[in-house]
């Protein structure tokens with residue numbers, strides 16, 4: 160493909176001239192912020208979110224809840240320090256219109272909330288949102304008593320005809336295409352008349368830590384949740400009906416968005432400190448401590464945060480990423496620069512993410528001279544010397560950050576539409592150049 164190197168939509172990915180040595184303050188977690196917004200909106204009293212992520216996905220979530228009548232005031236926190244949002248729950252209203260963009264959390268977590276509204280709520284979004292699976296949520300809500308108009312494809316666009324309340328009760332869901340089906344039903348479950356019992360019937364279940372995040376956050380606002388881990392049946396979660404508390408919650412940094420910065424230390428043999436790395440978390444990004452260590456780095460959790468140090472060597476890895484699928488693009492980028500091949504497994508469902516991530520990674524790394532093949536459930540990556548070129552992002556924030564990691568080691572990589580990082584990390588280009596000291 161002919162490349163227009165002067166195209167302003169092509170961001171010249173900075174090439175690292177030495178080992179990075181930086182402290183990077185990573186903004187709040189998308190997954191925690193959007194769960195916190197939903198739970199605060201469903202609570203019986205006001206609550207605070209401190210250090211929320213302000214990005215496309217979280218602003219879409221806030222906008223959607225506002226459209227249904229919830230008050231969300233953006234400002235500083237109760238003690239006057241740092242950004243904080245005050246959430247003022249109210250009777251959920253329809254008619255309303257929700258733009259989900261391409262946010263899985265918005266398109267899956269909000270239809271159950273809309274079923275509690277007192278009128279119709281119309282859901283629409285980016286073209287890609289029409290292709291991402293929603294059948295688990297739509298079918299389950301119908302079983303639980305909701306009326307939904309859709310075009311029969313099990314996807315957006317659709318209208319949920321909120322009836323002011325929902326029966327709830329037991330429901331079976333095949334969540335093998337997205338853990339968010341389970342999280343969605345559990346989050347609103349305390350507000351259903353009979354609560355909810357979700358039974359996953361599929362053969363595989365991706366992103367289980369994200370379901371644990373849902374359960375932990377529900378419990379933190381007073382919900383009673385029984386889980387497979389708490390002695391319940393495998394693949395069954397039960398939420399008892401009850402009121403939710405309004406809390407004052409500080410949002411953890413987004414550990415999946417810390418990934419490119421940790422990868423920078425790995426790739427350049429440098430050192431990166433991520434302040435406020437939680438000592439205990441359900442975020443999948445915490446697995447990077449282990450994965451990037453196996454790939455050649457080392458890390459220490461200190462009072463200052465996580466210190467990750469590269470050794471100069473990058474090793475290939477054979478790893479099942481089913482629990483932590485959203486880390487795949489960044490791991491693939493590092494693997495393409497490694498000294499031995501890698502096999503990334505357990506992530507067939509990535510074909511249904513922001514883009515088909517397995518196809519996109521294969522194509523873009525190979526166009527820079529790489530040797531990547533798709534498998535049924537992942538990628539084989541055989542490192543080869545790469546050359547510069549345009550790295551297309553397919554409106555996928557994690558493709559853009561993966562391309563930036565490759566650009567550290569490969570001259571003249573240009574990222575098409577780096578602005579797509581705004582989905583979860585609007586300041587990415589500035590944080591990246593700041594890390595590099597340029």
Ligand SMILES: O=C(O)C1=C[C@@H](OP(=O)(O)O)[C@@H](O)[C@H](O)C1
Pocket residue numbers: 189190191263264336337338339342365366369370484485508
């Ligand atoms: O619940 C969440 O916050 C998420 C769950 C996961 O979705 P899938 O289970 O669809 O992979 C993850 O990939 C996504 O980035 C965020």
Ligand SMILES: C=C(OP(=O)(O)O)C(=O)O
Pocket residue numbers: 261262263264485512513557583
């Ligand atoms: C899969 C992702 O997002 P979403 O919440 O839109 O599913 C992701 O952020 O990697």
